[in-house]
Amino acid sequence: METTALTLVSHDLCPYVQRAAIALLEKGVGFARVTIDLSVRPDWFAALSPLGKVPLLRVGRPDGSEAVLFESNVICEYLEETQPGPKLHPADPLARAQHRAWMEFASAILGDVWGLETTPDAAVFDGKRQAIATKFARVEAALGDGPYFAGERFGLVDAAFAPVFRYFDLFDLLADTGVFAAVPKVRDWRAALARRPSVGAAVAVDYVERLHGFLARHDAYLLRAAR
Template sequence: MTVSLKLISHKLCPYVQRAVIALKEKGVPFERIDIDLADKPDWFLKLSPLGKVPVLVVTTGEGEVALFESNVICEYLEETQAGAKLHPVDALKRAEHRAWMEFGSAILGDLWGLETTSDPATFEGKRQALVAKFRRVEAALGAGPYFAGRAFSLVDAVFAPVFRYFDLFDELTEHGIFQDAPKVRAWRTTLAQRPSVRSAVDADYPQLLRAFLVRHDAHLLKLAA
């Protein structure tokens, strides 16, 4: 059965990046369509019950199915597409990986607060929360270079977009979030060099992220000043 894939995305969305990385790791051809989440097209709202990206439109001979939620999309790709396996074979290890994917989503929740707040106290609270969470990640990491050793997995696909934020944040302030997490720092460096990770965003990503901070009057920019 012939299947074609179309990914509805937004240029800054870290959840979209998860799906893009998984698609590229699998070597699956797909079409990417970026939309403006501040002005969502009607056709997109009909596809996405939650009004969020990513949405993967799967077209078969029987019609179209729209899959929403990034982890659902990644799991579908893992189950249906050839190429490198991105989940462990062992059921317990696979469940453990899924749990750490959820932990990555919790980190993104704190990152959202860190980057959008203009309040110094809120910023510091989110910074401390991230320090604590990455301390947990540090304890879970082994010898590397990836989350589970030598094999790239969906956990890596989840955390690579998290680390990408800090390419700009590092320029703005000495936030100290990874100060006591050497394994996390090494993991971040390795992921940044992975072709699927590098190509998951366009070249204008840093400029778009900076503009996003400006729109939110982010405390991060005040620290840079």
């Protein structure tokens, strides 16, 4: 397959791909996007991805060779260090380290979301729902006046959390999970991220339909709990 200077290898529903796509869009750099089916991995993808996961960022070198980066946070950090456009991390080393830690916290929430969306079991669903609500209570305590995680400036923490919130655009139509009931700052942050053009453009227009189909294939409790 042909490569350009930057090629993001994607899957339609992967939240970690969305992080990298948002960072690329915020930086305003050109990139190609190749979407694959992870259930039928192409041979070239298996050869490039040590973990067999997306995203991958294929980086063309001036001499015509190519480097491949994997893991979304690594890709985001590389883009921050090498690409023009607005800075997405704080300049202060301590604040930057704290932001990186909150990006990992977003990954922990995504782990709970995976259980929430795939389980057919009501008890497991409720346990994951409570775990997510507890984690968002911690996020609530860390937020300031907004509209973004660190105030007026959009950053990589926002890029990490936006895909978490996107899941609930569908989940909220199916069941009252209650995970945002006691976190008004988180609710406002979620709304601000939903209005961000880069967040909207990070997924295909049929994302919600594809996610609904994913839930159906897993016999998700969410669908049986639908209002």
